[in-house]
Structures are given as structure tokens and as C-alpha cells.
Amino acid sequence: MRSSEEDTRIFDLLREMISINAQLKKDRSPPILMTADKKQQLEKRRYDLEEELNDLLIEVDRIEIRQSFAGKDQARVQRMMIKNLFNLDEMWDSYHEKILDFHEQTDVLDRYTFLSNYYQLAPPFVRIGSQIPDGIKHIYHESRWCFVYGHFSATVSLCRSVIETILKQMKCTRGSTLPQNIDMACTRKLISKQSAWNAKKVVRCANILLHDAVPATRQNAVDALDSTLNFLEDIYL
Numbered sequence: 001m002r003s004s005e006e007d008t009r010i011f012d013l014l015r016e017m018i019s020i021n022a023q024l025k026k027d028r029s030p031p032i033l034m035t036a037d038k039k040q041q042l043e044k045r046r047y048d049l050e051e052e053l054n055d056l057l058i059e060v061d062r063i064e065i066r067q068s069f070a071g072k073d074q075a076r077v078q079r080m081m082i083k084n085l086f087n088l089d090e091m092w093d094s095y096h097e098k099i100l101d102f103h104e105q106t107d108v109l110d111r112y113t114f115l116s117n118y119y120q121l122a123p124p125f126v127r128i129g130s131q132i133p134d135g136i137k138h139i140y141h142e143s144r145w146c147f148v149y150g151h152f153s154a155t156v157s158l159c160r161s162v163i164e165t166i167l168k169q170m171k172c173t174r175g176s177t178l179p180q181n182i183d184m185a186c187t188r189k190l191i192s193k194q195s196a197w198n199a200k201k202v203v204r205c206a207n208i209l210l211h212d213a214v215p216a217t218r219q220n221a222v223d224a225l226d227s228t229l230n231f232l233e234d235i236y237l
Contacts, residue, residue: 198227
């Protein structure tokens with residue numbers, strides 16, 4: 001969902017549901033008389049509205065930035081209402097197939113691509129004796145998950161973050177740039193010349209996408225993962 005018309009529809013549905021709930025409220029004041037047929041019609045209408053609202057909440061776009069039709073304050077209200085309305089744990093029980101089908105149709109999730117990326121990753125084996133800190137492993141694992149989901153720029157960025165964080169922990173921070181700090185680690189024999197070259201390759205690719213907004217390619221991501229793993233093994237063996 002990307003259009004203001006679709007956004008407006010959500011709030012139209014909510015307003016009508018609130019009105020129906022008020023009419024059906026048993027202890028409303030002042031009380032009103034209602035026939036059984038009228039009550040049944042209102043309950044049927046409320047059910048239909050709930051079904052339409054659930055569909056819209058599944059389809060609402062949570063990725064692409066778009067303008068609110070009613071300004072900044074209304075945009076904040078919209079975000080909070082939709083966030084509070086969509087309880088994935090509850091909706092999953094009844095709508096999981098519809099949720100998955102919708103996202104596959106809109107290319108948010110492609111099961112074949114997901115599995116293809118996953119199984120084309122070489123297992124990240126390292127030599128026996130490598131003692132990589134848990135925090136570093138966690139960030140590196142996240143970079144691999146980004147690859148599986150096809151977020152190649154995020155993969156490269158996280159690999160750069162791994163390299164930078166390690167150098168800070170190793171006190172290799174005297175240089176004014178990250179490549180200079182990589183050279184320092186090489187001079188101190190913490191990493192090989194090949195690992196230093198590979199690490200600087202990751203940094204160059206990350207800098208291009210971070211500073212010039214040039215997205216990373218699949219091959220950039222593969223190279224970054226492999227180079228960073230070699231860097232980790234050199235540092236922590």
C-alpha cells in the first residue's frame with residue numbers, strides 16, 4: 001500500500017467500526033431499542049469491516065517512505081495506530097497464509113531467492129583455535145543474514161563495521177582513516193598482507209555505498225563476507 005487513498009481507507013474503516021461498537025454497546029447512555037435484525041446487520045457489517053481492515057494492515061507498506069496526506073502530526077498518529085492495530089502474533093494464527101502470499105506477490109519475500117542465497121553461502125569455517133568474541137560473531141552473523149535476504153549493501157556495511165570494531169579493540173586507531181589503521185595492523189603482524197588488502201577492499205566498497213549511495217552488488221557482498229571471515233581468522237587465531 002502506497003497511496004493516500006489507501007491510507008484514508010484505514011481510518012474510514014476505523015471510524016465506522018467505532019460507530020458500530022457504540023451502537024452495539026449494551027450499557028450505552030442513553031439506551032436505545034434495537035431489533036434483532038438491526039443488531040444482526042450491524043454485527044455482520046462490523047465483521048466485514050474487520051476483515052477488510054485486516055487485509056489492509058497486511059498490505060500496508062512498511063518499507064518505502066511516503067508522505068502523509070494530513071501533515072506531520074497526523075503522520076505520527078497514523079504510525080502509532082497502525083503499529084498498535086497490527087499484532088502479528090495474533091494475526092498469524094488466522095492469516096499466516098494470506099500474509100505470506102501477499103508478500104510473495106509483492107516481492108517483499110521470495111522463498112526461492114531466500115533459499116538460493118542461503119544455500120549458495122559457503123559455511124563460515126575457521127581454523128581450530130580461533131577465538132572470536134561473541135559480539136563480533138553476532139555482527140558478522142547478521143551480515144550473513146542480510147545476504148540471505150538480498151540486502152547486499154547492508155551486508156557490506158556490516159562487514160566494514162566488523163573490521164572497524166576489531167581494529168578499535170586491538171588499539172589500531174592511530175591513523176586518520178580506516179585503511180591506515182588496517183595497514184597498522186599489518187605492520188604489527190596482526191594480519192597478513194593479503195588480509196589487509198582484502199579488508200581495504202571491503203572498506204572501499206562500503207565507503208562508495210555509504211558516501212555516494214551506490215548500492216552494493218551480490219558479488220560485492222560475497223567478497224565482503226569472505227574477506228571479513230579471513231580477517232577474523234587472522235586476528236583471532
